Amino acid sequence: MEGWLTSRYRLITVVVVLLLAGFTTTSLISYSISRDAIRESIIRNELPLSSHTIFSEIQADLLKPVFVSSLMAQDTFVRDWVLAGEQTPNDMQRYLDEIRKRYSAFSSYFISEKTLNYYHYSGISRQVNPALPADQWFWDAKKMDEAYVVNLDHNKEQDAQLTVYINHRVMDYDNNFIGVTGVGLGLNSVQQLVKKYQDNFRRTIYFVDQSGQVQLHSKRTANSATSILEQPGISHIAHQILSQNYGTFSYQREGEKMLLTSRYLPELKWYLLVELREADAMEEIRKSLLMNLIIGALVVAVIAMVITSTLSAFHRRMEHMATTDKLSGLGNRQYFDMVLAQALNHYSRNLQPFSLIVLDIDHFKQVNDQLGHSAGDQVIQTLSQLLGDCIRRSDSLCRWGGEEFVILVPDCSREDAYNLAEKIRQKTAATSLMTEHPERVITLSAGVTVVQQNDTASQLFSRADNALYRAKGNGRNRVDAG
Numbered sequence: 001m002e003g004w005l006t007s008r009y010r011l012i013t014v015v016v017v018l019l020l021a022g023f024t025t026t027s028l029i030s031y032s033i034s035r036d037a038i039r040e041s042i043i044r045n046e047l048p049l050s051s052h053t054i055f056s057e058i059q060a061d062l063l064k065p066v067f068v069s070s071l072m073a074q075d076t077f078v079r080d081w082v083l084a085g086e087q088t089p090n091d092m093q094r095y096l097d098e099i100r101k102r103y104s105a106f107s108s109y110f111i112s113e114k115t116l117n118y119y120h121y122s123g124i125s126r127q128v129n130p131a132l133p134a135d136q137w138f139w140d141a142k143k144m145d146e147a148y149v150v151n152l153d154h155n156k157e158q159d160a161q162l163t164v165y166i167n168h169r170v171m172d173y174d175n176n177f178i179g180v181t182g183v184g185l186g187l188n189s190v191q192q193l194v195k196k197y198q199d200n201f202r203r204t205i206y207f208v209d210q211s212g213q214v215q216l217h218s219k220r221t222a223n224s225a226t227s228i229l230e231q232p233g234i235s236h237i238a239h240q241i242l243s244q245n246y247g248t249f250s251y252q253r254e255g256e257k258m259l260l261t262s263r264y265l266p267e268l269k270w271y272l273l274v275e276l277r278e279a280d281a282m283e284e285i286r287k288s289l290l291m292n293l294i295i296g297a298l299v300v301a302v303i304a305m306v307i308t309s310t311l312s313a314f315h316r317r318m319e320h321m322a323t324t325d326k327l328s329g330l331g332n333r334q335y336f337d338m339v340l341a342q343a344l345n346h347y348s349r350n351l352q353p354f355s356l357i358v359l360d361i362d363h364f365k366q367v368n369d370q371l372g373h374s375a376g377d378q379v380i381q382t383l384s385q386l387l388g389d390c391i392r393r394s395d396s397l398c399r400w401g402g403e404e405f406v407i408l409v410p411d412c413s414r415e416d417a418y419n420l421a422e423k424i425r426q427k428t429a430a431t432s433l434m435t436e437h438p439e440r441v442i443t444l445s446a447g448v449t450v451v452q453q454n455d456t457a458s459q460l461f462s463r464a465d466n467a468l469y470r471a472k473g474n475g476r477n478r479v480d481a482g
Contacts, residue, residue: 016304023296030292065183068103069148069168072181078110078170082178086112089125096121099183107184110170111138113177141167141180148182150269164216204275207265212238215270228273233258241271250278325399327377328384336398336406340457343408347451355417355450357407358464359387359424362443362476364403375434379442382433390424406464414450414481421446421479429477443477 072078081092092110100108100121108121116127128135137151148168167182198205206217212229228238233253241247245264250257257278262271323335331339343354361367361379368376380403387397387405396408409417425444432438447467451460467482474480 012304012307015307016300019300019303020297023300024293027292027296064103065105065164065166065185066148066150068099068105069166069182072099072108072110072183073147073168073170078181079172079178082112082114082170083172086115086117089117089119092119093121093123103183105183105185107165108182109184110179110181112179113142114179137165137167138180141169142177144169146269206273206275207270208242208273209270210242212242234260241273328380328399330384330388330405331396331398333398333400336396336400336408337457339396339398339408340460343410344451344455344457344460347455351453352411353413353450354408354410355412355414355448356460356464357409357417357421357424357446357448358400358461358468359405359407359421359444359446360468360472361403362445362472367440367442371434371437371440375437378435379433382431383428383442386428386431386433387424390420390427412450414448417448417450418479418481421448425477425479445471445476446479447471447482448479449482 077095078092081088081095086092096108096110096119099105110119111117111128112119116129118124118126118128128138130136130139141149148166151165151167164185165182166184167180169177170179170181172178204217207215208228209215212227214226214228228234228241231238231253233251234241237249237251241249241262244262247262249260249262251260252258258275259278260273260275262273264271323331323338325332340356346352347354361383364376364379367379380399383405384397384399387407391397391407391409394410398406400406407420409420412420425446428442428444431442432440433442434440445468447464447470449460449463449467463482467480470482471478471480
């Protein structure tokens with residue numbers, strides 16, 4: 001029994017391990033394939049699409065000041081006013097204020113190349129000074145080949161707020177440089193724009209200039225901006241990013257894999273970088289993997305329970321078949337050997353007596369020879385039911401073999417066992433055991449004994465069996481004790 005249980009648990013363990021290994025391997029392979037496909041899709045499609053969409057929105061939002069500064073530079077009012085000698089500063093101030101209001105700019109201004117006067121929409125007027133580093137941008141703009149430049153600087157006229165300036169060269173009708181006009185966007189406004197892009201697209205978005213300096217970042221203010229040439233991870237591919245107008249990349253940062261797409265924005269002369277943690281991109285598929293593993297574990301647990309239940313039922317059925325006499329439905333000889341062994345062990349511990357009764361049908365061979373084996377089978381079956389009705393629930397009744405039966409009676413003296421055997425003998429003789437031959441009287445002979453100290457199963461059974469043979473020898477249909 002113990003060996004069978006060990007084998008059963010070993011079988012269940014092997015099945016569970018194989019199923020778990022199969023589910024886990026399948027799930028991990030599926031996860032790996034899906035992860036690679038999703039990563040490829042993100043790099044080739046999703047990030048570029050996000051970059052393109054963000055760029056489109058930038059054209060509608062952040063590039064609007066570029067359009068406004070260009071419009072101002074081409075405005076005939078500005079040109080004519082400068083060429084007329086800048087005689088009415090109030091007209092320029094009203095013009096700048098109107099531009100600011102109409103296009104929702106943070107600031108608007110004009111600097112004259114001839115007078116170096118700085119005209120501001122608020123009416124503040126001063127002169128730029130080539131000796132001042134803060135005003136050097138004007139001379140840089142004067143020398144540049146491009147029509148405009150984007151600068152990030154502090155606005156002295158408005159509480160030194162950090163501002164994005166779009167400075168546009170103004171040329172006269174003969175294409176001579178006559179000044180710089182421009183508009184400014186407050187950094188808070190720009191940060192809100194960038195944050196809006198981040199919230200909409202759930203990506204980290206930032207802008208870097210052509211030297212790699214981070215100008216705007218969706219998770220950082222410009223005051224703390226650094227160069228991508230110095231940032232961990234991305235520094236290894238920074239030169240690649242800055243050397244091409246468009247690209248997709250991946251790199252490691254603090255143990256995490258980052259996916260990135262870059263796009264050069266010629267209108268701003270900045271690079272737009274859209275960054276995504278691979279772990280964030282794989283979050284859903286990781287949840288799917290975890291769910292698959294949980295479901296797999298539950299399925300394996302259910303299968304293990306089904307197998308355990310099936311094996312237990314099968315074992316009980318096999319045990320029942322192995323220990324039950326098919327004809328009578330009583331326990332067989334194998335079952336009785338186990339019962340007797342348990343009784344002897346119990347007796348060795350507490351010396352509580354038990355008795356043994358061995359019964360044999362008299363002249364049973366004649367019944368089979370004269371009336372047929374079916375009649376003999378009916379005798380066995382009917383007698384088995386009669387014996388079961390005569391004993392207690394605690395007694396053990398078995399068919400020892402052929403026409404012989406054994407009853408183990410716990411907590412019973414030899415005298416009480418003798419009386420029980422006599423009661424059974426009398427009831428059998430008075431009962432018709434065959435429905436088709438009610439006139440045929442069937443009798444029993446019985447041998448009775450009680451357990452003694454140091455008895456073995458063989459010794460105990462031999463005494464009862466010898467008593468049975470004496471009963472047979474003394475004329476049958478009687479009980480003898482041994």
